[in-house]
Amino acid sequence: MVGSCRCNDFHRGDLYIYRKSFTMYNYHIKPFILLAFTVFILLSSFNSNKSIQDDKVSVFWKWFSNHKTEFEYLDDKNRDQKLDLILEHLHPISEGLAVEVSDEYKGVRDILISANGDKNNFSAVKNIVNSAPLIKGWTVTAFRQRANKNFTLKYQDIYFRPSQMFFYPIIKNDSLDLIIYVKGLKSHDSDKVNYYGLIAMDNVLGEYDSVTKVRYYDFEDLGNNKDRNLKPVTNLPKFIDSLYKIKH
Numbered sequence: 001m002v003g004s005c006r007c008n009d010f011h012r013g014d015l016y017i018y019r020k021s022f023t024m025y026n027y028h029i030k031p032f033i034l035l036a037f038t039v040f041i042l043l044s045s046f047n048s049n050k051s052i053q054d055d056k057v058s059v060f061w062k063w064f065s066n067h068k069t070e071f072e073y074l075d076d077k078n079r080d081q082k083l084d085l086i087l088e089h090l091h092p093i094s095e096g097l098a099v100e101v102s103d104e105y106k107g108v109r110d111i112l113i114s115a116n117g118d119k120n121n122f123s124a125v126k127n128i129v130n131s132a133p134l135i136k137g138w139t140v141t142a143f144r145q146r147a148n149k150n151f152t153l154k155y156q157d158i159y160f161r162p163s164q165m166f167f168y169p170i171i172k173n174d175s176l177d178l179i180i181y182v183k184g185l186k187s188h189d190s191d192k193v194n195y196y197g198l199i200a201m202d203n204v205l206g207e208y209d210s211v212t213k214v215r216y217y218d219f220e221d222l223g224n225n226k227d228r229n230l231k232p233v234t235n236l237p238k239f240i241d242s243l244y245k246i247k248h
Contacts, residue, residue: 053093053127054131057093057127057128058131059089059092060089060093061131061132061133063089064086064089064111064135065133065135068135068137070082070085071111072104072109074101074103083099083100083101086099086101086111087099090113090128093124093127094124096115096118096120096121097113097114097115097116097121097124098113098114098115099111099112099113099114100112100114100144107137108137108138108139109138110138110139110140110141111138111140112141112142112143112144112145113128113129113140113141113142113143114143114144114202114207115207117198117199117202117207117210118211119211119212122211125142128142129141129142143202143206143207143208144202144203144206144207144210145203145207146204146205146237147204149162150162150163151203153196153199153200153203155188155192155193155196157184158182158184158193158196159184160182160196160197160200162200162204162232162233162234162236163232163233163234164182164183165180165181165182165200165232165233166181166222166225166232166233167179167181167230167231167232168181168228168231169239171243175215176213176214176215176240177214177215177216177217177218178201178214178217178218178236179217179218179219179220180197180201180217180219180220181219181220181225181230182197182219182220182221182222183221183222184221184222185219185220185221185222186221186223190219193219197217197219198217201214201217204236204237205236205237205240206237209240213240213244214240
């Protein structure tokens with residue numbers, strides 16, 4: 001099964017003791033001063049780290065704006081190389097991000113920044129996208145979005161097609177787990193199947209919902225499991241939306 005994972009009080013009595021004895025003043029006030037100093041250091045560190053992060057994001061967008069034409073003509077021969085170049089400039093911001101560039105549509109391309117299913121990278125993705133400048137001929141998107149139901153993701157001889165995939169939901173303790181059934185998984189490495197299966201689910205549900213609304217995924221060979229009251233994956237977005245509408 002795959003997983004998509006304070007302060008001391010300051011009382012009036014202390015002021016009275018301060019008037020009576022400097023030694024007692026030290027005893028009562030120092031923890032407060034130490035706490036305040038610790039909070040100051042933590043806030044300074046946070047602000048410093050945020051400033052450094054923002055600088056890295058600014059550097060990335062400046063670089064991309066100056067090199068955007070390099071990514072306007074992608075084909076099967078150069079696509080991976082070009083995307084790796086973008087990732088090379090994204091990774092100083094946060095490791096583990098992913099990037100996708102769309103084909104041109106009505107003179108506009110889209111660069112999509114993905115957390116690659118890692119919730120720990122969600123804030124970095126939001127920061128990058130929210131800081132994006134206006135770039136002529138480009139839009140910027142955070143997270144993989146829900147795709148057309150007819151998409152196909154191919155890994156070797158496995159085809160992740162929502163119309164040919166099925167799911168079995170398990171709802172327990174307010175959490176949702178999904179078993180996803182796909183034809184032809186038996187002879188393939190489970191890590192690879194899980195990796196591409198999760199990307200497929202990002203495209204079915206949208207990456208944000210795929211990570212935040214499903215606790216675990218398990219990918220199984222379809223085989224003879226059609227008699228288990230399975231539901232087609234094409235119905236999964238509606239199922240998720242209805243389930244969380246009831247919850248909230």
